[in-house]
Amino acid sequence: MSQTSDAREKPLSIVLEKCAKTFADGTRALEPVDLAINGGETIVFLGPSGCGKTTTLRIIAGLEQPDAGGRVLFDGEDVTNLAIEKRNVGMVFQSYALFPNMTVAGNIGYGLRIKGWSKADLAKRVTEMLALMRIERLADRAIDQLSGGQRQRVALARALAVRPRALLLDEPLTALDARLREDLRVEIDDLLRSLNITTIYVTHDQAEAMALGDRIVVMQQGRVAQIGTPRDIYQQPANAFVAEFVGTMNKLSGRVEGGIFVTAGGRMPWPEAPAGATRVMFRPEDVSIAVSDGHLNGTIASLFFLGDRVRLFVDVGDAQPIVIEASNRRKLSRGDRIGLSVDPRSFVAIDH
Amino acid sequence: MKTRGASFFLQLAFTLIVCAFLIVPVLLSMLAGLTENYLVGIGSGLTLKWVANVWDNYRDTMFLSLGLAVACLACTLVIGVPAAYVLAKRQNMFTRAVEELLVMPVAVPGLATALALIVTYGALRGFRTSWTFILVGHVLFTLPFMVRSVLAVMSAIDLKTLEEGAASLGAGFRQRFFHIVLPNCRSGIVAGSLMVLTLSVGEFNMTWLLHTPLNKTLPVGLADAYASLRLEIGSAYTLVFFIMIVPLLLAMQAIATPRKPRPVRREDETP
Numbered sequence A: 001m002s003q004t005s006d007a008r009e010k011p012l013s014i015v016l017e018k019c020a021k022t023f024a025d026g027t028r029a030l031e032p033v034d035l036a037i038n039g040g041e042t043i044v045f046l047g048p049s050g051c052g053k054t055t056t057l058r059i060i061a062g063l064e065q066p067d068a069g070g071r072v073l074f075d076g077e078d079v080t081n082l083a084i085e086k087r088n089v090g091m092v093f094q095s096y097a098l099f100p101n102m103t104v105a106g107n108i109g110y111g112l113r114i115k116g117w118s119k120a121d122l123a124k125r126v127t128e129m130l131a132l133m134r135i136e137r138l139a140d141r142a143i144d145q146l147s148g149g150q151r152q153r154v155a156l157a158r159a160l161a162v163r164p165r166a167l168l169l170d171e172p173l174t175a176l177d178a179r180l181r182e183d184l185r186v187e188i189d190d191l192l193r194s195l196n197i198t199t200i201y202v203t204h205d206q207a208e209a210m211a212l213g214d215r216i217v218v219m220q221q222g223r224v225a226q227i228g229t230p231r232d233i234y235q236q237p238a239n240a241f242v243a244e245f246v247g248t249m250n251k252l253s254g255r256v257e258g259g260i261f262v263t264a265g266g267r268m269p270w271p272e273a274p275a276g277a278t279r280v281m282f283r284p285e286d287v288s289i290a291v292s293d294g295h296l297n298g299t300i301a302s303l304f305f306l307g308d309r310v311r312l313f314v315d316v317g318d319a320q321p322i323v324i325e326a327s328n329r330r331k332l333s334r335g336d337r338i339g340l341s342v343d344p345r346s347f348v349a350i351d352h
Numbered sequence B: 001m002k003t004r005g006a007s008f009f010l011q012l013a014f015t016l017i018v019c020a021f022l023i024v025p026v027l028l029s030m031l032a033g034l035t036e037n038y039l040v041g042i043g044s045g046l047t048l049k050w051v052a053n054v055w056d057n058y059r060d061t062m063f064l065s066l067g068l069a070v071a072c073l074a075c076t077l078v079i080g081v082p083a084a085y086v087l088a089k090r091q092n093m094f095t096r097a098v099e100e101l102l103v104m105p106v107a108v109p110g111l112a113t114a115l116a117l118i119v120t121y122g123a124l125r126g127f128r129t130s131w132t133f134i135l136v137g138h139v140l141f142t143l144p145f146m147v148r149s150v151l152a153v154m155s156a157i158d159l160k161t162l163e164e165g166a167a168s169l170g171a172g173f174r175q176r177f178f179h180i181v182l183p184n185c186r187s188g189i190v191a192g193s194l195m196v197l198t199l200s201v202g203e204f205n206m207t208w209l210l211h212t213p214l215n216k217t218l219p220v221g222l223a224d225a226y227a228s229l230r231l232e233i234g235s236a237y238t239l240v241f242f243i244m245i246v247p248l249l250l251a252m253q254a255i256a257t258p259r260k261p262r263p264v265r266r267e268d269e270t271p
């Protein structure tokens, strides 16, 4: 049999057409969503709790049916009514869902056992997956003898062993501590790139989304707020929700007067200001501390030492202080007056 | 070694007294079954004749009881485990009502259930006189114990996600049920089985009404023996009963102790 060869067909493309979801109790979890996921890409669903990420993922997996009218297409083929066990998608659950009645090797080999692989082929593939996830030594362990990180590896190995057409991960790292999360994230990233498999990754951690996603789907209350590369999302947020959910964003209100944005804290040059803009947004890293007076002047309301840098909250007379980051070599303390200048090219104009 | 305080010895003594209180009568009763003449005492000599007597006269009741218990267990497994599964999977008004109803046969006295059965099916001669009539009563009485015991385990594990995990790996309903659901509910099934077996073997109230002279179970026979014969015979009966039931319970216990999937070979960690 050639089942153990690693040749893989063209990665799967997934299309959602007007997929909405209303649960039996009347909860409207998802408004009609249209989404096209290219073969081989890693797409991240990002959004706050309850926005419908898991629901969308479960519709793709086949664990949930979209409301009438919605369709799910795999490589152009309608799979809306196909049960999950026929879709051949690998899933990693937040709670891992490893089978306590089987060993690590038993878990990893389960999908192959279902497919009726011969003992020898199965053992070979399991060994391969154990090596891939670097858990060879855990093969005979029971599930309750594993740490969280080890369980995560087993869950990934189990999902990948059957060579799924797509890999679906629902907050796989949320249950782990920060350090381990970082390490595993890097490892998963490497793995996904080397496998060239279509992957959907659900998270509410924007740093994770930025690091892993080829594209990010930002979701808000059952709707897609924006789809784009991490860079797009960060630099050109489609609306205020995206701007504030992804990274830190400063907001100032004021008005435009001949290429100058006038606010309580000062006058900032803004040559390309849209007519009638009343708000401007910019990221902390686009602000520099001026030697003397800057475009904006304010007092340091509070400051936090972060090790490599200092995070400052500067009161510039607006409702909320603006957040900036400075090198920790500068001697700054609370109550100091400082001048700031902001690169006008980094301005984002969004009006509600 | 740490010296043990007075409270330890007090507790030990208390435990031993309680145990003695429970065990001594049983031992005395079994001893009586081996005594030539109970009224005279042990001095009258030991004999196996009462045991032989019981074996000759009541062998059938024992086999009927064991057969009934096993048949009852089979029925409660076949009905109870799927029922618990449905109750665990579908949480709605109806299933909650069924869960409540399941307590009924336990709350209603066995005599009442037995009377209801006789009123309903008494006219069916063949059924009324067959051992399956008693079986129906036993299943009614023990089924809730099986369902509740399995349901408790099913509710404690995240069955839904485990099944979804199996489904994502290609497992259909039957495969999920036999590979994932049943093995992970093993402790509940075994606990339920133990209870069903012991309850069925020991059931008297209901069985006393349901039985016919040709279909006597062990407890009914025991009552007969105590009522109409010598005390020694009743005691010998108890002895035989123990010899039969204890190995059965021990075997069940052995199955019940949780087994790890496979022994752990190495103790080292991954990097």
Ligand SMILES: Nc1ncnc2c1ncn2[C@@H]1O[C@H](COP(=O)(O)OP(=O)(O)OP(=O)(O)O)[C@@H](O)[C@H]1O
Binding pocket: A023, A024, A025, A027, A028, A029, A047, A048, A049, A050, A051, A052, A053, A054, A055, A056, A204
């Ligand atoms: N089975 C269900 N029945 C009823 N409502 C549900 C069900 N599952 C989810 N919901 C609701 O649908 C909405 C979206 O849920 P979903 O699980 O998709 O959110 P999420 O984005 O994954 O959130 P989180 O980050 O907390 O996991 C929520 O309001 C949730 O309460």
Ligand SMILES: [Mg+2]
Binding pocket: A053, A054, A055, A170
């Ligand atoms: Mg979720």
